[in-house]
Amino acid sequence: MSDIICPPESIYNLIPREEEKIIKSPRYMSKFSEQVKLQKDINKSSNKTMGPAQVDVPSTEKYLLKHSKEPKLPEKKSFQYEDVTCSKPPVPARTDKPLMGIHSNKNYIQSNAIENIMAVPKKQRPTYADTKKGDKQILENSGLVPKYIKKKDYGQTPEYLLQRRKEVKKAQQEYNNYVKDRMRDGAMKQLSDPERHKILQALKKNWDDLHHQYQGLSVVIDTTPKKYKKERLELEMKQLERDIELIERYKTIYIANY
Structure with a gap:
């Protein structure tokens, strides 16, 4: 147990070693410190110091009155309708006397009948x-x-x-x-229909082979090689699906001659 805790004896441990003194760099002092202190003393207000703030003592004449803090309602004003100028004249009072001595030769019955006969009928607006x-x-x-x-x-x-x-x-x-x-x-050539069909069938055959290998994988993927193989098969099958979809979508395909 002592051999594990204490280091093994060595002759090199008997040689005295010089103590290494750590030299610290001088402390950083900003050259603007005095300027900042002076500016702080100038901008310092009396309310920022410790102790109660020096405020004016309220006058004894301005004491709080009863109901002084309750909201005050606005003054009452006489109500008046907005269309008072277009309204009909008021009903005459009982004591008012009608105008006397005014005569008219107008036949109101005949004039009302003529106005109603000549009036244009009001068109009914469609409603639902x-x-x-x-x-x-x-x-x-x-x-x-x-x-x-x-x-x-x-x-x-x-x-x-x-x-x-x-x-x-x-x-x-x-x-x-x-x-x-x-x-x-001569930089491009068009892919013929038999060549396009042949390439499409070859891609589908490759996808079938990869799918057969994918179906033969183990149900439980518990090792790293199995995981990598499954991911590789999935990536290759997705790439083949994209290629097949691209060729089936476009009937005319051009190939560059390199």
């Missing part, structure tokens, strides 16, 4: 009932009226779609011209 009690709403504001069919450009293709079609057609034309130029120079 939205509750079982018969509450009515204006039909024009409900969104059920097909106002769009009355527009000038109804049934026409919007301008932005026409512009987009032109841009797509122009881009496709430029791409076709570029492909023709590259094929004329």
Whole structure:
């Protein structure tokens, strides 16, 4: 037990060693310390010191009165309607006397009949009932009226779609011209349908082989090699799926000649 705790004896331990003195670097002192202290003393206010703040003593004449802190209501003003200028004249008082001596030759019965005969009938606005009690709403504001069919450009293709079609057609034309130029120079060749079909079948066969290997893996992945093999098979199968989808999506494929 003593051999484990104490180090083994050695002749080198008998040689006296010089004590190494650690030389510390001088303490850092900012050259702005005196300036900061002076500025702190100048900006220091009396309320920031210890002790009670020196405030003015309240006057004895300004003492707190009863109900002085309760909210005060605004002064009462006479109420007046906004449409008082358009309202009918008030009902005459009982003591008012009617104007006497005014005569008129107007036949009110005949004039009222003529006005009603010549009056234009009021057009009823279309409405709809939205509750079982018969509450009515204006039909024009409900969104059920097909106002769009009355527009000038109804049934026409919007301008932005026409512009987009032109841009797509122009881009496709430029791409076709570029492909023709590259094929004329011999830098690209088009993949034929039998070659494309052959490549597609080969990719699918490779995927079937990898899938057969993947199905043959152990149910319990408890070792590192099994884990790496499973991940490798999954990555290869995903890459083959992306390649197959790419070839099936595009019928025309160009290959660069290097």
